[in-house]
Amino acid sequence: MEDSLPLHALHVQKLSMFINRAHSLIHSIALAFIIYYRVSFLFIDPKTRATPLLPWLLVFASELLLSFIWLLGQAYRWRPVTRTVFPERLPDDDKLPAIDVFICTTDPNKEPTVGVMNTVMSAMALDYPTEKLHVYLSDDGGSPLTLHGMREAWRFARWWLPFCRRYEITTRCPEAYFSALQADCGFGSSEFMTERRKIKERYDMLKESIAKESGRDPTRYNSRNTARDHPSVIEVIHDESNDTVLQVDRDKMPLLVYVSREKRLSHRHHFKAGALNVLQRVSGLISNSPYILALDCDMYCNDPTSARQAMCFHLDSNISHSLSFVQFPQRFQNISKTDIYDSQLRSQFSLQWHGLDGLEGPFLAGTGFYIKRVSLRGSTMQEDTDLKELKQSFGSSNELIKSLRQNFKPNAINDQHILRQETQLLASCTYENDTKWGKEARFVSLHCKGWSSVNFDPPRPQFLGSGTTNLNDVLVQGMRWSSGLIEFGFSKFCPLIYGPPRVSLLQSMCYAEVALFPLYFLPLWCFATIPQLCLLNGVPLYPEVSSSFFVIYVFIFLSALSKHLLEVLSTGVSFQTWMNGQRLWMIKSIICHLYGSLDVIMKKFGMREASFLPTNKVADDEQVKLYQMGKFDFQTSNKFLVPMVSLIILNMAAFFGGLIRIFFLGDWDKMFVQAFMSFYILVMSFPIIEGMTIRKDKAGRIRPSVTGSSIMFSTIFLVLGSIVLVIK
Numbered sequence: 063m064e065d066s067l068p069l070h071a072l073h074v075q076k077l078s079m080f081i082n083r084a085h086s087l088i089h090s091i092a093l094a095f096i097i098y099y100r101v102s103f104l105f106i107d108p109k110t111r112a113t114p115l116l117p118w119l120l121v122f123a124s125e126l127l128l129s130f131i132w133l134l135g136q137a138y139r140w141r142p143v144t145r146t147v148f149p150e151r152l153p154d155d156d157k158l159p160a161i162d163v164f165i166c167t168t169d170p171n172k173e174p175t176v177g178v179m180n181t182v183m184s185a186m187a188l189d190y191p192t193e194k195l196h197v198y199l200s201d202d203g204g205s206p207l208t209l210h211g212m213r214e215a216w217r218f219a220r221w222w223l224p225f226c227r228r229y230e231i232t233t234r235c236p237e238a239y240f241s242a243l244q245a246d247c248g249f250g251s252s253e254f255m256t257e258r259r260k261i262k263e264r265y266d267m268l269k270e271s272i273a274k275e276s277g278r279d280p281t282r283y284n285s286r287n288t289a290r291d292h293p294s295v296i297e298v299i300h301d302e303s304n305d306t307v308l309q310v311d312r313d314k315m316p317l318l319v320y321v322s323r324e325k326r327l328s329h330r331h332h333f334k335a336g337a338l339n340v341l342q343r344v345s346g347l348i349s350n351s352p353y354i355l356a357l358d359c360d361m362y363c364n365d366p367t368s369a370r371q372a373m374c375f376h377l378d379s380n381i382s383h384s385l386s387f388v389q390f391p392q393r394f395q396n397i398s399k400t401d402i403y404d405s406q407l408r409s410q411f412s413l414q415w416h417g418l419d420g421l422e423g424p425f426l427a428g429t430g431f432y433i434k435r436v437s438l439r440g441s442t443m444q445e446d447t448d449l450k451e452l453k454q455s456f457g458s459s460n461e462l463i464k465s466l467r468q469n470f471k472p473n474a475i476n477d478q479h480i481l482r483q484e485t486q487l488l489a490s491c492t493y494e495n496d497t498k499w500g501k502e503a504r505f506v507s508l509h510c511k512g513w514s515s516v517n518f519d520p521p522r523p524q525f526l527g528s529g530t531t532n533l534n535d536v537l538v539q540g541m542r543w544s545s546g547l548i549e550f551g552f553s554k555f556c557p558l559i560y561g562p563p564r565v566s567l568l569q570s571m572c573y574a575e576v577a578l579f580p581l582y583f584l585p586l587w588c589f590a591t592i593p594q595l596c597l598l599n600g601v602p603l604y605p606e607v608s609s610s611f612f613v614i615y616v617f618i619f620l621s622a623l624s625k626h627l628l629e630v631l632s633t634g635v636s637f638q639t640w641m642n643g644q645r646l647w648m649i650k651s652i653i654c655h656l657y658g659s660l661d662v663i664m665k666k667f668g669m670r671e672a673s674f675l676p677t678n679k680v681a682d683d684e685q686v687k688l689y690q691m692g693k694f695d696f697q698t699s700n701k702f703l704v705p706m707v708s709l710i711i712l713n714m715a716a717f718f719g720g721l722i723r724i725f726f727l728g729d730w731d732k733m734f735v736q737a738f739m740s741f742y743i744l745v746m747s748f749p750i751i752e753g754m755t756i757r758k759d760k761a762g763r764i765r766p767s768v769t770g771s772s773i774m775f776s777t778i779f780l781v782l783g784s785i786v787l788v789i790k
């Protein structure tokens with residue numbers, strides 16, 4: 063490089079690092095005391111023990127598991143870093159590498175077409191040489207409405223892009239731009255204002271046209287069968303109309319391609335991962351750019367500079383040879399201030415990813431990353447790898463294999479007919495049969511193959527999506543994630559076994575933490591039931607208030623909570639937001655992680671098929687209102703509600719039973735911790751108690767039938783549990 067100035071800088075967060083390490087050390091010592099306390103119980107003569115063995119062991123096992131997951135999590139806190147970039151030092155535009163943008167959508171009912179097109183247009187408007195930008199939309203729904211939307215988006219973009227460039231607009235997602243109160247670039251000249259009005263009119267026309275098309279024949283788009291069974295359609299979107307746009311501007315349009323892969327009921331399609339594989343192959347023939355930006359259909363580009371920022375890492379000769387991807391944090395535009403469902407994924411993107419960045423690099427978040435195409439290829443390809451071997455890896459397409467050797471130039475297939483035939487082959491549902499596509503878990507094993515990654519979290523969010531804003535979506539999404547992670551944790555890629563020889567111990571610990579944290583459901587279920595059962599039966603499980611081990615327990619409780627509080631507050635949010643995060647952690651552990659794990663077990667035994675319920679991106683006015691008010695919305699299935707409500711009833715019984723014990727039998731010293739646990743659980747569950755008792759609105763009321771069956775379940779648990787306790 064002629065320019066010796068660095069393109070980016072790394073800053074180790076020294077203060078956090080010091081606090082974290084000191085805290086880990088002190089907290090570990092306290093945990094060691096607890097283990098000593100629990101183990102020494104086992105050496106007491108069984109005849110003189112005040113507590114039966116079984117509940118003691120259950121609580122001990124839970125404490126061990128919780129401590130283990132905590133210990134794994136300390137790896138994130140070892141060496142947190144932040145970064146800055148200097149895009150002004152990048153080489154000239156003609157020396158920048160090309161980028162393919164991949165956007166995935168699947169269901170026009172849950173993912174409104176206008177929203178998807180906004181993402182498409184924001185990507186087309188990235189601040190990057192247009193001839194080096196290629197935008198692909200994968201439509202798993204195979205919906206003609208989406209294709210129609212693409213044509214409209216293209217037409218609008220021909221006005222939108224020059225407008226953004228001319229006035230240096232920074233918010234280039236049309237919807238976000240027009241709905242912002244203070245449009246950026248101020249209200250400048252009258253020329254700008256007239257232009258803006260004209261563009262706004264065109265944008266309204268685009269929305270109207272999409273609405274009209276979707277209203278034309280509802281059955282055409284609502285058919286679930288089309289979504290699951292359709293041929294492949296690949297179309298490079300062209301200029302069809304004769305609008306009078308300046309020829310110069312017309313040339314300055316990125317390539318836009320619609321890809322709907324073939325889907326058949328008899329073939330597995332692997333959801334988003336499958337869609338990304340198809341895009342990788344199809345784009346390999348059409349543009350074959352060395353870098354790829356992957357986006358979810360609702361993750362619009364909020365700042366056009368992300369591509370150049372990413373290139374500050376990819377083009378740095380010190381790190382580029384091993385750098386696989388630059389990940390931007392996933393942020394959301396529709397999250398309320400207190401974030402009652404903890405949808406901002408704060409701990410993940412504001413804490414964990416910064417910690418990983420100080421090790422070998424963050425994991426892929428699934429969206430908002432710029433990845434190097436070769437790092438996706440799995441096996442490294444030598445010049446002399448023979449054709450047979452290549453076909454075993456990449457499938458039968460000669461053209462695709464040719465493109466692998468093109469050094470990121472597109473294949474010069476001039477014959478449109480051949481190009482179409484070949485891309486259709488690549489997007490067919492049988493293409494991956496007997497190949498290595500999808501077999502190598504490429505995304506998760508990048509670091510193990512020696513690739514590194516970078517996390518970049520600039521002050522202005524680069525990508526903004528729609529987060530979950532109702533309980534049902536939160537739980538369904540949480541369940542899907544848990545199930546995916548547990549599956550990974552217990553596969554042959556289990557990070558604790560597969561990791562250490564390939565990546566550092568700390569990095570393996572982080573991988574293990576993400577893969578195993580759904581196991582939180584085991585200790586949390588235990589802590590929400592066993593101490594309560596014992597409390598009602600007068601069985602002590604924790605040290606007496608007068609014992610010095612009591613102090614250790616209090617210390618651990620306060621140390622864990624205050625550390626988390628500090629971490630959350632340092633991201634600039636309120637105490638209330640922290641509390642909401644704690645509450646959601648409990649709810650998700652009890653519900654999502656439990657069902658997610660059951661899901662994996664059932665899949666293993668062939669009792670369930672893999673599924674992917676996309677989250678809803680349509681804003682429901684009533685729901686949004688409740689959400690903005692910070693009120694829970696309990697319109698979700700009974701399988702989620704009943705376990706939660708049952709635990710609350712159990713804890714209510716335990717708490718009041720415990721109070722009676724404490725005041726009438728004088729068990730204060732022995733039973734305080736257990737009574738406090740129930741009290742804490744009830745305080746944290748306040749919105750649910752409110753739903754069971756006070757709230758009368760349809761969305762916020764927990765139906766009496768749910769409460770009824772929950773009372774039944776908790777009674778059965780109490781009776782059976784007490785019998786087991788008495789038997790000893």
Ligand SMILES: O=c1ccn([C@@H]2O[C@H](COP(=O)(O)OP(=O)(O)O[C@H]3O[C@H](CO)[C@@H](O)[C@H](O)[C@H]3O)[C@@H](O)[C@H]2O)c(=O)[nH]1
Nearest residue numbers: 166167168202333334337358359427428429539674676677
């Ligand atoms: O068969 C499918 C299912 C989903 N998608 C797309 O996948 C994306 C993510 O789906 P979404 O319903 O928005 O899921 P989220 O839970 O919001 O997504 C998070 O979780 C996913 C994994 O569960 C990751 O892939 C995403 O990047 C991450 O944002 C969307 O663009 C979908 O259109 C497909 O293309 N095909």
Ligand SMILES: [Mn+2]
Nearest residue numbers: 358360527677
């Ligand atoms: Mn999403």
